[in-house]
Amino acid sequence: MSADSTSTVSTLAADAAPRHDWTLDEIEALFALPFNDLLFKAQCVHRQHFDANAVQVSTLLSIKTGACPEDCKYCPQSGHYNTGLDKEKLLEIEKVVEQAKSALDAGASRFCMGAAWRSPRQRDLEVVIEMVKRVKALGLETCMTLGMVDEAQAHQLADAGLDYYNHNLDTSPEYYGEIITTRSYADRLDTLGNVRQAGMKICSGGILGMGETARDRAGLLRQLANLSPHPESVPINMLVKVPGTPLEDVEDLDPIEYLRAIAVARIMMPKSHVRLSAGREQMDESTQALAFMAGANSIFYGDTLLTTGNPQVERDRALFDKLGLHPERRDTCASDDEREQVLARQIERQAREASSAQFYDAAV
Numbered sequence: 001m002s003a004d005s006t007s008t009v010s011t012l013a014a015d016a017a018p019r020h021d022w023t024l025d026e027i028e029a030l031f032a033l034p035f036n037d038l039l040f041k042a043q044c045v046h047r048q049h050f051d052a053n054a055v056q057v058s059t060l061l062s063i064k065t066g067a068c069p070e071d072c073k074y075c076p077q078s079g080h081y082n083t084g085l086d087k088e089k090l091l092e093i094e095k096v097v098e099q100a101k102s103a104l105d106a107g108a109s110r111f112c113m114g115a116a117w118r119s120p121r122q123r124d125l126e127v128v129i130e131m132v133k134r135v136k137a138l139g140l141e142t143c144m145t146l147g148m149v150d151e152a153q154a155h156q157l158a159d160a161g162l163d164y165y166n167h168n169l170d171t172s173p174e175y176y177g178e179i180i181t182t183r184s185y186a187d188r189l190d191t192l193g194n195v196r197q198a199g200m201k202i203c204s205g206g207i208l209g210m211g212e213t214a215r216d217r218a219g220l221l222r223q224l225a226n227l228s229p230h231p232e233s234v235p236i237n238m239l240v241k242v243p244g245t246p247l248e249d250v251e252d253l254d255p256i257e258y259l260r261a262i263a264v265a266r267i268m269m270p271k272s273h274v275r276l277s278a279g280r281e282q283m284d285e286s287t288q289a290l291a292f293m294a295g296a297n298s299i300f301y302g303d304t305l306l307t308t309g310n311p312q313v314e315r316d317r318a319l320f321d322k323l324g325l326h327p328e329r330r331d332t333c334a335s336d337d338e339r340e341q342v343l344a345r346q347i348e349r350q351a352r353e354a355s356s357a358q359f360y361d362a363a364v
């Protein structure tokens with residue numbers, strides 16, 4: 001390696017420490033780099049923290065579909081739009097466990113369960129808690145997305161052993177009102193705060209291609225990267241335009257802009273898993289390959305994609321083979337330290353609750 005390239009790499013190494021004080025100007029300057037320089041920088045950061053050829057694989061199952069009271073303009077599950085989607089009640093626990101077993105067999109290390117709720121009711125929460133326990137017992141990491149959760153709900157989920165809670169910020173604070181009116185950006189940040197405080201890991205990202213500006217994309221990444229600590233998992237979705245939703249005719253985002261966002265996310269959140277999420281099925285192999293090169297290291301198999309005979313799973317495996325990628329082993333997803341910290345927080349909280357219960361009894 002020449003002296004010049006050695007110094008470039010060491011400068012990049014120095015850049016790679018996680019930061020939480022990004023300004024929009026700095027982020028826009030990253031977006032504006034020549035594409036090759038941006039990808040090189042992202043790739044250098046990626047290699048400092050991850051096996052560059054390992055990709056974490058998650059599977060998503062919808063455990064309650066449709067009739068959501070929220071009005072997210074991209075979402076076919078919103079009760080505000082007629083998209084012809086079949087609505088389903090909360091799935092039975094045994095069905096969820098069956099699907100989780102298939103996901104495990106298909107190579108997934110994390111099982112994500114999503115319910116189209118504004119926030120869970122207590123009686124539903126009790127059922128999903130049982131789901132978490134049963135899925136975890138299979139040896140899978142667990143993730144749930146159930147809408148907004150308050151502090152008590154977050155603690156209940158954490159105590160059940162839930163590893164990740166997904167709650168996306170979707171877009172920049174400035175553009176947010178164009179996409180959702182039934183809950184605010186602050187509501188979303190509150191839920192993320194409750195999840196973090198309960199000791200769970202955060203999965204939070206957004207959707208690109210909803211008609212937002214380049215500055216909005218920078219604004220979304222700024223919000224995510226200025227969370228401290230960073231979300232452990234950052235899904236960067238490309239809008240899937242569903243007929244019947246208000247965004248069905250929005251202009252396509254140039255794939256190069258999408259790839260730039262992946263690379264900038266990787267640089268800004270160097271230790272997070274950056275996920276190619278919704279919209280991946282519509283991307284060609286070259287775009288996906290470039291996304292992995294830009295630092296994406298996580299993918300989703302959807303809920304209809306669980307069996308090994310499924311064409312999408314087979315296509316993904318063929319692409320992994322072509323690119324020399326392999327699924328990330330589960331034990332690389334969370335360090336022992338992280339697990340111990342979660343345990344310590346749970347013990348501390350239980351002790352706090354026990355002492356406040358005693359205080360209450362004494363006062364009565």
Ligand code: SF4
Pocket residue numbers: 068069070071072075076077078079115116117118147
């Ligand atoms: S809250 Fe979730 S399920 Fe409900 S409309 Fe928004 S994105 Fe869809």
